[in-house]
Amino acid sequence: MTDLRESQAVVLRKPVGRSLFRLSRPQQWHKAMMLLAAPAAAGVIDQAVPVLRACVAAVAFIMLSIAIYAVNDVRDAPDDRRHPGKQHRPVAAYALSPAVALAWGFATAVAGLAIAAVLGVPTFLLGLGYLAAQLAYVYGLKHIAVVDVVLVALGFVLRAAAGGTAAGVPVSNWFLLVSLFGALFLVAGKRRAEQASTVSDARSRPVLAAYPAAWLDQLVTVALLGTSLSYGLWAFQYLGDDVIRQLLAVSFLPFLTGLLRYGLLVSTGRGELPEYEIFRDRVLLVAGATWAALLAMGLYA
The missing domain is CATH 1.20.58 (Methane Monooxygenase Hydroxylase; Chain G, domain 1)
Known part of the structure; x- marks a missing residue:
């Protein structure tokens, strides 16, 4: 037991900034490109103001997604440690404490909602809906067959709609x-x-057995x-x-x-x-x- 605690303490001395960056899943940020789909389809992707507003909305949704990743990694850490790939996630690998991860998630959630609010009430409400739906997914709905698939798909739809409201184009x-x-x-x-x-x-995705x-x-x-x-x-x-x-x-x-x-x-x-x-x-x-x-x-x- 002592050896385990000592090994965890050693790992936790790794640079926090690097661990937070890995926790933020930069390889998934490309999903925010979905917010440019509505302006592109509406024929205004060549106009500076709508594109700039859609890009700002994309940043907001990246921040919101980081908050979801942080909460998810804290909740799933015990199961992730038994997965050959997910065991390297910062919280599962003891490179980041759950408290720091949750604090980072809270900060990015507030930042994301604040940025969305600047773009108007519709974009803010879509961002809030996205955050609420994904938190519900993390806190249990991902274990309910069909519901988990629909919620993940809903995240993409909310991104697409937010790109339209931010750019001011009809969807x-x-x-x-x-x-x-x-x-x-x-x-x-x-x-x-x-x-x-x-x-x-x-054990990392029990719902698969229901399909x-x-x-x-x-x-x-x-x-x-x-x-x-x-x-x-x-x-x-x-x-x-x-x-x-x-x-x-x-x-x-x-x-x-x-x-x-x-x-x-x-x-x-x-x-x-x-x-x-x-x-x-x-x-x-x-x-x-x-x-x-x-x-x-x-x-x-």
């Missing part, structure tokens, strides 16, 4: 549906890969269909002005190709880390680049 229902089904598609693929992985520890593989496959299919149909209806019935509608319509083809390709990767057991899988597959890269080019020309040419 169409089709855009929100694309965000929702797209997020469900990624989350379902992630759960499917985690369930099939020999590295995943059931039959066949049901997750069905969810992937439903989410894929929902994403493609919602995007197709948005692209073919775009209500804005000064756009090349034919290019928006054609952009549906590479968009669908990317979805189908990623669905194929998920069916082979990949998808646990979507942010890496997307950039590892050449077909996905080509489809994504083609889609982005067509969309940009259709909206801004």
Whole structure:
């Protein structure tokens, strides 16, 4: 027991700043790019003020997500220590005390809400809703089958909506549906890969045992269909002005190709880390680049 305490004390002497940075998950900050989706779809990504406001909102949501990571790591530390990958998280590895982690989480939550409040009441309320939903997830809802998947997907939808309110652009229902089904598609693929992985520890995500593989496959299919149909209806019935509608319509083809390709990767057991899988597959890269080019020309040419 003495040796264990001494080893923990030694580890805790590591630089706190570095541990707080690792706790903040910088590799996940790219998710805040979702806040630029609404201004881009509305055709104002080339205007300085809306983009600046959306970027400020992205910073706010990064701060809020850091608060969630801090609380999550403190609560899950005992289980993380039994996981081959998560055992290296700062709190689980005794590189950061729970008190310091929670203080950091509180500070970033206050900072995130304060920044969101500067952008207006709607953005503040969306930020507050995001924080409340994710805290509910951490404090128990992540152990309830289906609810956990919906809450994770909801986080992406709230980010997308906040980007629109911050930039002052209208957010169409089709855009929100694309965000929702797209997020469900990624989350379902992630759960499917985690369930099939020999590295995943059931104790770190007990809810996986409640999901039959066949049901997750069905969810992937439903989410894929929902994403493609919602995007197709948005692209073919775009209500804005000064756009090349034919290019928006054609952009549906590479968009669908990317979805189908990623669905194929998920069916082979990949998808646990979507942010890496997307950039590892050449077909996905080509489809994504083609889609982005067509969309940009259709909206801004």
